[in-house]
Amino acid sequence: MTDVATARQPVRADAPAGGTKVIEMIGVNKWYGEFHVLKDIHLSVNKGEVVVVIGPSGSGKSTLIRCINRLEEHQEGKIVVDGVELTDDVRAIDQIRRETGMVFQSFNLFPHLTVLDNITLAPIRVRKWKKSKAEERARYFLEKVGIPEQASKYPGQLSGGQQQRVAIARSLTMEPKVMLFDEPTSALDPEVIGEVLDVMVNLAKEGMTMVVVTHEMGFAREVGDRVVFMDAGQIVEVGTPEHFFTNPHEERTRAFLSKIL
Amino acid sequence: MALIPPRPAPVPTSGPVYWLRRNLFSGPFNTVLTLVTGAVVAWALYNLATFVFVDASWEQVWRNMKLFGVYRYPTQYLWRPLLVAGVMLGLMGAMSGVAGRRSIIGSAFFALQGFVALVSVVAVLFWPSVRFLWPMALAIGFAGYLVGLRWPRVVRHLPWAWTVWLVGGAVLLLGVDSGGPFGRVPIRDWGGFLLTLILFTGIVPSFPIGVALALGRQSKLPAIKYFCIGFIEVVRGAPLIMWLFIASLLLPLILDVDANSLPAIMRAYVAITLFSAAYMAENVRGGLQAVPRGQSEAARALGLSAWQTTYLIVLPQALRAVIPAIVGQAIGLFKDTSLVFIVGLVDFFKVADIVSVQPESLLVTGGVKLEVFLFIAAIYFFFAYRMSIASRQLERRLGVGER
Numbered sequence: 175m176t177d178v179a180t181a182r183q184p185v186r187a188d189a190p191a192g193g194t195k196v197i198e199m200i201g202v203n204k205w206y207g208e209f210h211v212l213k214d215i216h217l218s219v220n221k222g223e224v225v226v227v228i229g230p231s232g233s234g235k236s237t238l239i240r241c242i243n244r245l246e247e248h249q250e251g252k253i254v255v256d257g258v259e260l261t262d263d264v265r266a267i268d269q270i271r272r273e274t275g276m277v278f279q280s281f282n283l284f285p286h287l288t289v290l291d292n293i294t295l296a297p298i299r300v301r302k303w304k305k306s307k308a309e310e311r312a313r314y315f316l317e318k319v320g321i322p323e324q325a326s327k328y329p330g331q332l333s334g335g336q337q338q339r340v341a342i343a344r345s346l347t348m349e350p351k352v353m354l355f356d357e358p359t360s361a362l363d364p365e366v367i368g369e370v371l372d373v374m375v376n377l378a379k380e381g382m383t384m385v386v387v388t389h390e391m392g393f394a395r396e397v398g399d400r401v402v403f404m405d406a407g408q409i410v411e412v413g414t415p416e417h418f419f420t421n422p423h424e425e426r427t428r429a430f431l432s433k434i435l
Numbered sequence: 436m437a438l439i440p441p442r443p444a445p446v447p448t449s450g451p452v453y454w455l456r457r458n459l460f461s462g463p464f465n466t467v468l469t470l471v472t473g474a475v476v477a478w479a480l481y482n483l484a485t486f487v488f489v490d491a492s493w494e495q496v497w498r499n500m501k502l503f504g505v506y507r508y509p510t511q512y513l514w515r516p517l518l519v520a521g522v523m524l525g526l527m528g529a530m531s532g533v534a535g536r537r538s539i540i541g542s543a544f545f546a547l548q549g550f551v552a553l554v555s556v557v558a559v560l561f562w563p564s565v566r567f568l569w570p571m572a573l574a575i576g577f578a579g580y581l582v583g584l585r586w587p588r589v590v591r592h593l594p595w596a597w598t599v600w601l602v603g604g605a606v607l608l609l610g611v612d613s614g615g616p617f618g619r620v621p622i623r624d625w626g627g628f629l630l631t632l633i634l635f636t637g638i639v640p641s642f643p644i645g646v647a648l649a650l651g652r653q654s655k656l657p658a659i660k661y662f663c664i665g666f667i668e669v670v671r672g673a674p675l676i677m678w679l680f681i682a683s684l685l686l687p688l689i690l691d692v693d694a695n696s697l698p699a700i701m702r703a704y705v706a707i708t709l710f711s712a713a714y715m716a717e718n719v720r721g722g723l724q725a726v727p728r729g730q731s732e733a734a735r736a737l738g739l740s741a742w743q744t745t746y747l748i749v750l751p752q753a754l755r756a757v758i759p760a761i762v763g764q765a766i767g768l769f770k771d772t773s774l775v776f777i778v779g780l781v782d783f784f785k786v787a788d789i790v791s792v793q794p795e796s797l798l799v800t801g802g803v804k805l806e807v808f809l810f811i812a813a814i815y816f817f818f819a820y821r822m823s824i825a826s827r828q829l830e831r832r833l834g835v836g837e838r
Contacts, residue, residue, distance in 0.1 A: 282733035
């Protein structure tokens with residue numbers, strides 16, 4: 175019964191009233207060729223909120239957050255980030271990207287640059303900071319993610335966990351208003367996942383606005399304000415972590431959680 | 436307690452004897468094979484050495500060094516190309532002094548000095564007009580090296596020094612109309628190895644053009660994209676010889692200008708440059724495709740513009756990946772410059788042909804064709820092989836930050 179209802183009426187993942195909305199997606203649809211990959215997405219995120227997106231692979235969750243900074247283009251609907259609507263206007267896109275940090279599953283550090291150059295590149299070129307300021311901030315964030323001593327190494331000389339922490343520091347140095355995490359721990363060895371999650375937990379506790387696509391339910395439970403479950407390109411269920419892990423409504427949610435918990 | 440009795444040492448598993456036994460004499464069949472092959476190789480080498488050191492008559496090669504070097508460039512002006520070469524050696528020497536003997540530039544410099552030293556010996560013995568100029572070029576090279584070693588701060592002045600060298604060198608080679616020691620030498624009189632080197636420098640402008648074509652090929656604007664694809668495919672679709680013909684014969688007709696208004700060397704230069712650019716574009720494209728998509732996504736996500744992403748993130752990685760291909764292309768182009776004889780230019784290769792049919796050469800029993808071509812083969816090989824060494828060094832050095 176509920177299944178039919180959700181199929182007709184999209185589930186709205188609206189941020190709690192009273193907050194300042196940083197991200198707003200209204201009726202977003204996207205196709206890859208003929209394949210309908212995002213269906214009627216309504217999602218908004220308040221300042222300081224941590225939203226965790228879960229779901230089986232192929233459910234569109236990566237595509238969803240990649241639409242927020244226009245790495246993917248949506249075809250219908252409206253996306254507003256920090257008061258700026260995403261259109262074809264290059265300046266609007268660039269402005270949104272400046273204020274949006276993104277951490278990828280495969281780190282995507284620049285292998286030909288040292289850790290420090292990886293981090294200071296965008297602040298110097300995009301924010302037009304002086305080199306000294308950029309390096310000072312870069313070292314501050316390297317300290318914060320716990321690897322200040324690796325500044326002059328190349329990414330290839332670091333472990334996966336260290337690389338991902340550099341990637342986080344690289345995004346943070348741009349002082350973004352929102353951080354997007356696209357399965358940040360999925361490519362990591364099990365014993366180093368913890369060090370990356372610790373950094374993310376601290377970030378969340380400091381009040382960073384975060385949208386996190388992940389399979390780490392422990393993280394969702396500890397710092398998530400809301401959990402969004404996606405399947406087949408649509409939002410199936412939204413709720414607090416307690417709601418999800420104790421009493422999910424939807425059959426598909428239960429089936430998914432039973433497999434991964 | 437019983438003493439352990441001494442045992443004989445184990446059969447060595449390293450060293451030349453072990454290597455020989457393992458690789459060349461590891462069974463009766465391999466032993467026979469080794470002996471037969473060794474005999475054939477030794478016999479061939481013996482014959483070659485007999486020819487080179489006993490039977491060959493190298494005199495015609497040494498006597499015609501000027502033709503090989505510059506062809507018709509006037510003898511009284513020979514100090515000019517040699518000064519250009521000397522200053523180049525001096526600047527390379529200074530760079531080597533700063534960077535160290537084992538650096539890429541340092542090892543190239545010393546190889547080149549070795550080459551110049553050999554030529555100097557030949558010049559002292561057989562080439563009276565520049566008997567002292569060649570050793571002086573050699574000396575300038577070493578002087579530059581010592582300067583670089585002693586005062587490493589000269590490195591700051593090298594960029595403009597190279598610029599002065601480039602512009603001044605071109606002016607000096609060309610001369611001015613007023614005559615005297617700086618008399619004009621028209622470009623059509625340039626030839627020999629000088630011409631080969633000048634045509635080879637076509638690889639330099641072909642590099643940015645090739646990169647631009649490769650990037651243009653990926654452009655979203657159809658006009659740019661299809662122009663680049665069309666250019667690359669058309670140019671690659673015909674042999675270099677044909678483009679040399681078109682550049683030297685058809686182009687003046689198509690543009691309806693006097694065939695003499697553009698020197699033949701310049702027409703050939705443009706043809707070689709554009710031909711090389713088309714191949715360069717395909718090499719660079721291979722490199723661009725080797726850079727993972729995530730790299731440009733990460734750069735764009737940080738707010739870098741499309742252009743910044745290309746030249747700060749994608750191109751450096753793409754070009755590093757294709758260094759071997761680019762050097763391979765440079766080596767190929769260096770040798771392909773010999774095709775310009777077809778449009779009447781006399782480069783290093785053509786000089787060999789000319790020398791081998793000189794009356795003096797024909798007086799030599801058996802002719803000197805073999806000697807002359809062995810000589811130019813050795814020189815082509817020296818430069819091609821040096822480039823290949825430099826490429827390997829460069830790859831190793833840039834490998835630092837590899838994933």
